[in-house]
Each structure stands twice: as structure tokens, then as C-alpha cells.
Amino acid sequence: MPVDRNTLLLDLYKRLFSSFGPRHWWPGDSPFEIAVGAILTQNTAWRNVEKAIANLKKKNLLSAEAIYSLPVEDLAAQIRSAGYYNIKAKRLKHFVDFLFRESGGNLDRLLTWDLHISRNELLSINGVGPETADSILLYAANKPTFVVDAYTRRILSRHRLMPEEVSYDEVRSFFMDSLEPDVYIFNEFHALLVHLGHTFGIMIKLNLALLSGGISSEREVSLKGGEQVFEALNKDNYEIIRYDPATDLGRLVADAEKIDVAFIVLHGPYGEDGTVQGLLDLLHVPYQGSGVLASALAMDKLVSKRLYQEAGLRVPPFNVLTQGRPFDPEAFVQKPGYPLVVKPRRGGSSVGTNIVSTPDQLQEACDKAFAFDPS
Numbered sequence: 001m002p003v004d005r006n007t008l009l010l011d012l013y014k015r016l017f018s019s020f021g022p023r024h025w026w027p028g029d030s031p032f033e034i035a036v037g038a039i040l041t042q043n044t045a046w047r048n049v050e051k052a053i054a055n056l057k058k059k060n061l062l063s064a065e066a067i068y069s070l071p072v073e074d075l076a077a078q079i080r081s082a083g084y085y086n087i088k089a090k091r092l093k094h095f096v097d098f099l100f101r102e103s104g105g106n107l108d109r110l111l112t113w114d115l116h117i118s119r120n121e122l123l124s125i126n127g128v129g130p131e132t133a134d135s136i137l138l139y140a141a142n143k144p145t146f147v148v149d150a151y152t153r154r155i156l157s158r159h160r161l162m163p164e165e166v167s168y169d170e171v172r173s174f175f176m177d178s179l180e181p182d183v184y185i186f187n188e189f190h191a192l193l194v195h196l197g198h199t200f201g202i203m204i205k206l207n208l209a210l211l212s213g214g215i216s217s218e219r220e221v222s223l224k225g226g227e228q229v230f231e232a233l234n235k236d237n238y239e240i241i242r243y244d245p246a247t248d249l250g251r252l253v254a255d256a257e258k259i260d261v262a263f264i265v266l267h268g269p270y271g272e273d274g275t276v277q278g279l280l281d282l283l284h285v286p287y288q289g290s291g292v293l294a295s296a297l298a299m300d301k302l303v304s305k306r307l308y309q310e311a312g313l314r315v316p317p318f319n320v321l322t323q324g325r326p327f328d329p330e331a332f333v334q335k336p337g338y339p340l341v342v343k344p345r346r347g348g349s350s351v352g353t354n355i356v357s358t359p360d361q362l363q364e365a366c367d368k369a370f371a372f373d374p375s
Contacts, residue, residue, distance in 0.1 A: 016196060020196070023188060023194075031108065032107050032140075042084070064105045067093065067096045094128075134148070134172070152193050207259050209255070209263070212229075212265040214245045262285050273346065319335055338359075354368055
């Protein structure tokens with residue numbers, strides 16, 4: 001005899017509650033602390049979040065006003081234990097900026113809004129996805145919305161209740177369309193599913209987007225690097241989805257919601273210069289390495305050398321040549337002297353790079369470098 005979904009889910013809930021008891025989740029002394037925890041716990045274990053929150057409390061920084069006033073670099077330093085701290089610092093800043101813009105920095109006022117309105121508003125914040133938004137609304141605002149995480153997907157899939165590849169909103173609707181809108185049950189049910197996953201070691205693989213290839217002159221280097229990274233990654237921990245930005249940008253954008261983290265193995269322009277980093281920021285996908293500004297500055301050798309000099313660092317003598325502008329080879333080499341390295345200003349790896357030991361080699365080396373960059 002078929003069992004309706006309401007009966008099935010309530011039976012599962014009662015079995016879990018009987019086995020594990022109430023979970024008293026989400027830990028936090030205030031709605032704001034819970035909201036901060038919901039943002040920091042993205043792609044990391046809760047114990048790492050606890051350290052970051054404890055550090056913010058110790059420094060009297062766990063308030064909307066304090067985070068709003070704190071430079072993003074200083075905030076990142078305080079939450080290092082949470083992982084992806086530069087990205088999460090930006091997301092916390094986006095969140096408090098939103099609070100001050102919409103409710104004068106008062107989270108309690110925002111949480112009194114209608115569930116549908118407040119959820120849409122939270123989802124409009126850069127870095128706040130459906131799971132984070134629902135966590136804030138359920139645990140900080142006591143609104144009846146169901147939180148879906150990787151454990152929920154895996155458990156439903158294992159019991160053949162839903163395929164694992166369905167969207168977040170489909171899983172959320174599976175619960176919300178089948179159960180009465182009860183905050184207490186939604187709260188405990190989600191927490192019990194998470195506890196079940198932890199207790200029985202249900203392996204949750206991270207969906208990792210591996211980006212290699214691209215359209216720069218260093219495409220072949222990137223493809224080889226991508227193969228090596230793919231072989232080295234632990235397949236038990238990561239579900240690896242490969243993307244070549246030369247052909248797969250549309251697929252990357254379409255898949256963004258299901259990607260947990262990106263691993264960038266791109267070289268040269270569009271890969272190391274902040275371009276792909278900016279795209280991933282817009283898609284709310286965390287990635288390894290530097291952000292947009294640092295990547296762009298480091299890619300430009302002239303700009304980075306001048307920044308190093310301003311910071312008091314020792315920089316080898318250098319000169320800059322621009323394609324099409326005549327120069328006196330003898331005067332040009334007086335500052336660096338021979339041997340010298342000729343390299344494109346905005347290239348990566350060693351593409352277009354030559355070591356010049358004698359004056360007769362200089363022009364040819366410059367022509368090779370100009371093939372990849374006009375300076």
C-alpha cells in the first residue's frame with residue numbers, strides 16, 4: 001500500500017528524534033550571531049566556525065556596527081579559521097551593508113518581514129545562497145522554511161526518495177509541500193539529518209569545478225596542469241567537474257548553484273589576471289588563490305614592481321619597452337646590464353621569455369616578447 005509523503009517524512013522524523021533526541025540547533029547567543037555562523041559555515045566544519053566566532057567575540061567585533069566599520073582585510077584576518085576567509089569576509093560585509101541599507105543595521109527588523117519577501121531579499125545579497133538564507137530565516141528568525149544541505153540530499157538519495165542531482169528548491173519543496181509549516185519540526189528535522197550524517201560517516205563529496213585550458217597563449221601548459229591536478233585530487237572527497245573556459249563558460253554559469261568550490265589551473269590572461277576570478281565571484285563560487293584585484297595587479301609586472309618599490313622591497317633594475325617605439329639598445333641595457341631577462345609585461349609562466357647575454361640577441365628577444373604583449 002503506497003504511503004503518502006507526509007506520513008513517510010513524519011515517520012522518519014520520529015525515528016530520528018527517538019534515536020538522537022533534540023539537537024538544540026543552531027548554537028548562538030543572538031540572531032546576528034546565528035546569521036554570521038550561517039555565512040561562515042559555508043564549505044567548512046562547524047568547529048572551524050566556532051573558533052572564528054569566538055575570535056570575533058573576544059575582539060568585540062560580533063555586531064553589525066563593528067563589522068560594518070571594519071576594513072574587509074582586517075575582518076578576514078579575524079575569521080581565518082573558517083576557511084576561504086577572504087571570500088567570507090566579503091560576504092559578511094555584503095550582508096551587513098545590506099542590513100544598514102534596508103533596515104538601519106537592525107537584523108530584527110528584517111526578520112519580521114514576510115517569509116517570501118525576506119527570503120528573496122536575503123538571496124539578493126552577494127554570497128548568500130538558498131541554504132544560507134534558509135538557515136538564517138529558520139534559526140535566527142524562527143520562520144517555517146526548510147534548510148537543505150548535502151547530508152539531506154545524500155540521505156534522501158540513499159533511501160530512493162529523490163535523485164541526488166535535483167535542485168535545492170526541489171528538495172526544499174519535497175519537505176515544505178508535505179509537512180505542516182512548523183518551525184520546531186523543521187528546525188529539529190534538519191538538525192537530526194545532519195547529526196545522522198555525522199554519526200554514521202555519510203561521505204559528502206564536494207562538487208569541485210576544475211578549470212583548465214582557456215584562450216591564452218599558455219593554454220597547453222594549463223591543460224597539462226589540469227590533467228596533473230585531476231590525477232592528484234582525492235576522488236573520495238571530490239566530485240570533479242571539468243570546465244575549459246574556451247568552450248564551457250555557459251555550462252559553468254548554468255552549474256554554479258551546485259558547485260562547492262573551483263580549482264583554477266588557468267595560466268596567463270583571462271586566467272591569472274582577475275578575469276575568471278571576477279566571474280566566479282559573481283557566481284558566488286569560492287576558489288583558491290588571490291581575488292580579482294590582487295590577481296590583476298600581480299599579473300602586470302610593471303605595476304607590481306612599482307608597488308614592491310613603494311613598499312620598500314628590493315627590486316632588480318628594469319626597463320620597459322613598448323612595441324613600435326624606437327630605443328637605444330646601448331642606453332637601454334646600462335641599468336640592468338647583461339645578462340638580462342626579456343619577458344612580456346602581462347604574460348605568465350615562461351611564454352615569450354628569453355635570457356639575453358649579448359647585444360645582438362636583444363632585438364630578437366624583444367620581438368618574441370612583443371608577440372604576446374605590446375610592452
